[in-house]
Amino acid sequence: MPALLLDGKSLARQIRAELREEVADFIENNVTIPTLAAVLVGNDPASEVYVRFKRRDCEEVGIRSQLHRMPEESTQEELLALIAKLNKSDEVHGILVQLPVPDQIRTERVLEAISPLKDVDAFHPENVGRLVQNRPVYLPCTPHGCLELLKRNDISTVGKHVVIVGRSDIVGKPLSIMLAQRGADATVTLCHSRTQDLPAVTRLADILIVAIGRPKFVTADMVKPGATVIDVGINRTDGGLVGDVDFDGVKEVAGHLTPVPGGVGPLTRVMLLVNTLAAARRLEN
Amino acid sequence: MPALLLDGKSLARQIRAELREEVADFIENNVTIPTLAAVLVGNDPASEVYVRFKRRDCEEVGIRSQLHRMPEESTQEELLALIAKLNKSDEVHGILVQLPVPDQIRTERVLEAISPLKDVDAFHPENVGRLVQNRPVYLPCTPHGCLELLKRNDISTVGKHVVIVGRSDIVGKPLSIMLAQRGADATVTLCHSRTQDLPAVTRLADILIVAIGRPKFVTADMVKPGATVIDVGINRTDGGLVGDVDFDGVKEVAGHLTPVPGGVGPLTRVMLLVNTLAAARRLEN
Numbered sequence: 001m002p003a004l005l006l007d008g009k010s011l012a013r014q015i016r017a018e019l020r021e022e023v024a025d026f027i028e029n030n031v032t033i034p035t036l037a038a039v040l041v042g043n044d045p046a047s048e049v050y051v052r053f054k055r056r057d058c059e060e061v062g063i064r065s066q067l068h069r070m071p072e073e074s075t076q077e078e079l080l081a082l083i084a085k086l087n088k089s090d091e092v093h094g095i096l097v098q099l100p101v102p103d104q105i106r107t108e109r110v111l112e113a114i115s116p117l118k119d120v121d122a123f124h125p126e127n128v129g130r131l132v133q134n135r136p137v138y139l140p141c142t143p144h145g146c147l148e149l150l151k152r153n154d155i156s157t158v159g160k161h162v163v164i165v166g167r168s169d170i171v172g173k174p175l176s177i178m179l180a181q182r183g184a185d186a187t188v189t190l191c192h193s194r195t196q197d198l199p200a201v202t203r204l205a206d207i208l209i210v211a212i213g214r215p216k217f218v219t220a221d222m223v224k225p226g227a228t229v230i231d232v233g234i235n236r237t238d239g240g241l242v243g244d245v246d247f248d249g250v251k252e253v254a255g256h257l258t259p260v261p262g263g264v265g266p267l268t269r270v271m272l273l274v275n276t277l278a279a280a281r282r283l284e285n
Numbered sequence: 286m287p288a289l290l291l292d293g294k295s296l297a298r299q300i301r302a303e304l305r306e307e308v309a310d311f312i313e314n315n316v317t318i319p320t321l322a323a324v325l326v327g328n329d330p331a332s333e334v335y336v337r338f339k340r341r342d343c344e345e346v347g348i349r350s351q352l353h354r355m356p357e358e359s360t361q362e363e364l365l366a367l368i369a370k371l372n373k374s375d376e377v378h379g380i381l382v383q384l385p386v387p388d389q390i391r392t393e394r395v396l397e398a399i400s401p402l403k404d405v406d407a408f409h410p411e412n413v414g415r416l417v418q419n420r421p422v423y424l425p426c427t428p429h430g431c432l433e434l435l436k437r438n439d440i441s442t443v444g445k446h447v448v449i450v451g452r453s454d455i456v457g458k459p460l461s462i463m464l465a466q467r468g469a470d471a472t473v474t475l476c477h478s479r480t481q482d483l484p485a486v487t488r489l490a491d492i493l494i495v496a497i498g499r500p501k502f503v504t505a506d507m508v509k510p511g512a513t514v515i516d517v518g519i520n521r522t523d524g525g526l527v528g529d530v531d532f533d534g535v536k537e538v539a540g541h542l543t544p545v546p547g548g549v550g551p552l553t554r555v556m557l558l559v560n561t562l563a564a565a566r567r568l569e570n
Contacts, residue, residue, distance in 0.1 A: 176462070
């Protein structure tokens with residue numbers, strides 16, 4: 001029996017509908033509208049698309065969005081000056097700088113400049129540290145999306161062995177900590193390019209989460225029958241968008257599987273909205 | 286053949302000897318002496334002992350130490366005022382508040398108040414976050430001690446399966462990330478009280494690290510023959526100080542094993558000195 005699909009797209013739609021009501025409530029009880037300031041430096045076509053999607057998402061739930069465009073040749077100083085202004089602005093609750101930024105600008109310097117209270121991507125080191133200490137201000141969007149996808153499909157992580165493939169700053173590392181903490185209570189194994197005999201490790205997983213950016217890397221022989229497989233990858237190939245998991249093969253083995261597109265991606269986007277509303281609540285109280 | 290012992294005591298002595306020379310060099314090239322300010326609130330006997338050891342360690346390598354005593358009934362405000370003063374002082378490079386603090390004081394509030402640049406315990410959330418992002422200011426002492434013990438005994442972690450038992454903020458969680466990062470390159474599994482069939486998981490370990498605070502919890506049947514076993518536990522029992530590992534049983538199975546006392550403990554202490562010298566270098570340059 002092929003795997004049940006974990007439909008992120010319709011779940012994201014449902015969460016946006018919930019958010020729309022929460023945002024309306026917030027606006028009724030406060031003088032201000034939750035507002036996300038997006039900063040876009042240069043003209044990277046993929047970044048243009050991402051920012052457009054994020055603004056459209058905001059609009060759909062009643063969050064106001066600002067777009068601050070800066071030319072490709074902007075200096076780090078200029079970008080930091082804009083961030084400082086947004087940090088101070090009473091009208092802005094969440095700030096996001098669309099990555100990547102041009103080479104003359106140091107990414108870490110930018111992420112550290114955003115006020116932790118307005119850091120809706122949760123990339124500021126203070127927010128990463130608070131996450132590890134299990135008292136987060138905001139949850140990072142993609143890991144949060146993965147957890148929500150499991151939770152809303154009634155897939156418990158308690159006592160389960162979760163294997164994560166990929167040790168990135170924005171997915172693998174924070175997710176490994178979040179899943180091992182009290183509440184999630186999973187046994188967590190973090191794998192990467194230096195892992196020996198990866199298939200033997202991934203076959204241990206009750207829940208397998210893959211975030212490495214290599215098309216169709218995880219094949220059916222790497223999956224324990226009945227396991228839940230979450231594919232975070234989004235790779236552009238000649239055959240269109242594909243994940244890090246070989247969907248056609250793995251769907252014959254897994255118990256649950258996310259499609260790409262339509263799996264984790266829509267939830268990542270919705271979590272940015274969740275954080276922006278949380279930021280507005282925090283800053284207005 | 287019984288396990289080879291990983292002798293933390295003599296390794297710590299060796300590192301202190303190295304540090305003594307580095308501290309002497311530093312003093313020769315700077316007008317200031319590296320200085321650690323220890324803050325002790327109340328009269329907890331164990332804390333008294335820890336602080337005394339830490340000060341003696343400092344003395345041995347030529348680091349100056351200050352002891353700031355505050356009465357048991359001190360308020361959080363009073364402690365924060367002292368920390369603010371130490372943060373500003375040009376004479377102080379490292380600050381450590383001996384834990385636990387009395388109940389009327391919130392630990393997190395205290396740890397967040399220490400300037401990240403003087404946070405030689407590396408407990409400030411910003412330092413925890415920078416650690417996760419693999420650009421640490423200081424490494425936390427116990428995890429760093431474990432890594433140094435492996436490194437100086439030529440036990441590589443690259444591609445190895447490391448299983449960590451215990452998900453504390455000061456050992457298990459940071460250590461799991463440090464070992465999985467580029468450089469250490471281990472496949473890391475983080476276990477805890479909710480892990481199912483723990484012996485099956487610990488038997489996967491090439492390197493098993495235990496930090497749960499339960500005397501002799503890890504027994505021989507939980508260890509893969511030939512594995513390296515690092516025992517972070519220090520438990521006071523009627524039979525004296527014992528670790529989290531059943532030493533007598535496990536030494537017949539493991540390839541390498543730390544004794545308790547004399548294993549990780551001495552290295553934890555020495556790493557505080559390493560961080561204090563690093564803080565002095567950072568603040569004087």
